[in-house]
């Protein structure tokens with residue numbers, strides 16, 4: 174390790190750097206408090222102060238300190254660096270710094286670099302019609318709002334995968350560090366390849382407090398904290414104190430140490446092929462919360478205490494003394510030394526910021542759509558399953574998809590812009606073909622018996638859904654493509670992360686300077702109906718219910734009934750932009766229904782009648798299905814009806830794109846009412862077999878003409894380890910129940926119908942007895958095959 178100068182800052186640079194920090198702090202206080210008088214050209218009056226004082230001061234001066242020092246090393250080492258703010262409630266820091274470096278005014282010219290612009294900058298913050306208080310999408314340079322704490326490190330790692338030139342400086346709040354996702358994210362360093370990935374520099378912002386509590390890391394011994402970080406594979410560098418000038422020298426030296434170490438690690442891996450896992454540097458910045466703010470207010474300590482978390486002087490109108498304190502606080506930064514008469518940052522300070530795209534607010538990695546290149550995608554038709562007639566046996570739909578994904582991975586290996594993420598389930602979800610072309614990236618030790626592990630690869634697996642999600646989001650936000658494959662039940666673990674990403678997409682879709690990014694694609698295999706090994710704990714189709722709460726312009730949900738449909742859907746998802754696509758598919762051998770051309774047409778429409786499965790006439794009943802298992806049970810039910818009630822006219826409607834069910838006014842995919850009525854009729858019974866919880870179908874269709882006649886079967890929380898067919902029986906989704914449901918709604922079936930119902934009730938008893946004795950389904954269930962009506966009908 175080359176030694177670094179412990180006092181790297183010359184007196185002049187030290188003075189200017191400190192002034193830059195004061196300028197950022199001044200801007201932060203101005204944003205939180207000031208309505209007018211931005212340069213304090215006259216004594217502060219109550220009318221200069223906003224009525225509602227909103228925002229978070231406590232974290233902000235520390236983040237301003239970090240930002241100013243990062244600017245210095247970016248310039249010194251010509252770094253390609255972005256900033257991720259874990260405690261993103263420190264929005265004033267990032268807004269202020271991107272203003273100081275000039276990017277803010279370039280994107281928002283009205284917020285100009287003069288007095289009028291300063292007034293706007295201050296007024297807009299946390300103000301109706303203005304900007305949010307966090308590092309929101311509106312803030313240049315942000316890929317991480319940080320409103321919901323915990324994801325900063327995972328996002329940062331996602332950003333540097335396949336970005337060998339990039340360093341992400343990731344500020345981790347010491348409170349944030351108590352969250353589960355962040356606690357696990359320290360281990361991301363075991364998945365980082367120093368040769369082909371970039372680097373993350375975590376900066377633990379140890380300001381000691383959360384909202385009203387101390388933090389764990391601040392209240393364990395220093396040695397214990399150091400051992401913790403070392404135990405997680407990091408080399409901590411401590412910067413501790415509260416005296417600004419000393420702290421500037423310490424921070425400058427720490428950053429030089431960290432950058433030199435990162436460069437040395439990368440050089441060893443890149444030039445010498447050294448693959449030993451490095452102990453990457455990280456910084457622990459122990460500084461007072463609310464640093465440089467009021468020390469004591471009304472007899473209570475503020476600086477260095479949890480009381481500085483939000484707005485230290487919360488009501489100057491009611492406490493005239495607070496107005497004076499506020500003025501003293503603002504003037505303490507000596508704005509006259511920082512800004513000229515016009516309100517521009519003085520040139521000797523502006524000169525400290527990096528230039529052009531090296532400014533962290535202007536770095537294109539933080540506006541990933543700018544860098545996004547289309548994926549090379551092979552023609553999905555080339556992976557088609559041959560379906561000469563409906564009902565041919567399939568090997569398991571995701572296994573077919575795996576071959577397609579394998580070739581997507583292969584064709585984009587050179588572009589380094591496609592990865593598949595999952596919590597240890599790529600194999601068990603049926604995507605084994607991927608390992609023909611890429612290993613799993615794993616930078617910890619390996620043993621001879623391991624499979625598919627290598628220092629670099631396009632598959633990322635760690636048993637933390639939070640990491641998979643966070644990594645993928647970071648990867649997408651910086652302009653690449655990917656897929657998250659997960660057990661359906663456990664994707665709920667990231668419900669909240671999905672929420673945040675969907676919110677991000679919603680806002681950025683309407684910011685013209687933000688370019689669209691690739692969609693977040695979920696492949697949920699190992700779904701509720703086929704948890705043969707695991708049972709009840711693994712059965713939960715509720716993620717879809719959660720997803721459809723989000724803005725219709727952002728979310729899409731697909732339930733392809735067979736492999737060819739799955740191929741078509743996934744091709745579409747990988748090409749799409751700025752959506753969250755949820756695709757639910759099976760991995761077990763299952764019948765195939767549509768030949769490729771028909772599948773592509775069906776998926777393009779998203780919903781449609783399967784004429785080959787029903788009767789070619791005005792129906793007596795509509796049998797609708799959505800999901801692979803419900804489709805199978807529906808077709809089996811139709812064949813029972815066909816055999817026993819040959820005069821009954823049945824229409825089969827299959828739904829791939831769930832959003833088709835919503836009215837067109839609610840979702841861009843929604844069917845117009847006339848089209849919905851044409852499929853589902855205005856007055857005939859509809860027996861709807863659904864993959865998920867039944868009430869979702871009611872929720873989506875409640876405004877449709879025929880809603881009162883829609884009877885939905887789906888998962889109703891009955892589960893255990895049992896046979897695949899019994900799972901459907903437990904939830905009344907099986908073919909026998911579907912037929913009985915139909916008969917109940919068709920009194921005209923009379924005696925024939927009554928007899929059939931009796932027969933089916935007996936069948937259900939026989940089924941129970943058989944499985945309890947034999948541990949498998951009845952032969953007639955296991956061996957059931959769709960018998961085509963007429964081979965000539967198009968499928």
Ligand SMILES: Cc1ncc(C[n+]2csc(CCOP(=O)(O)OP(=O)(O)O)c2C)c(N)n1
Nearest residue numbers: 232260320321322346347348349382383384
């Ligand atoms: C997941 C989550 N839980 C709770 C909160 C509410 N919250 C906002 S700030 C905060 C304390 C954060 O402390 P820290 O990360 O240390 O940030 P700092 O002290 O720098 O403000 C909490 C609990 C949140 N934003 N996200």
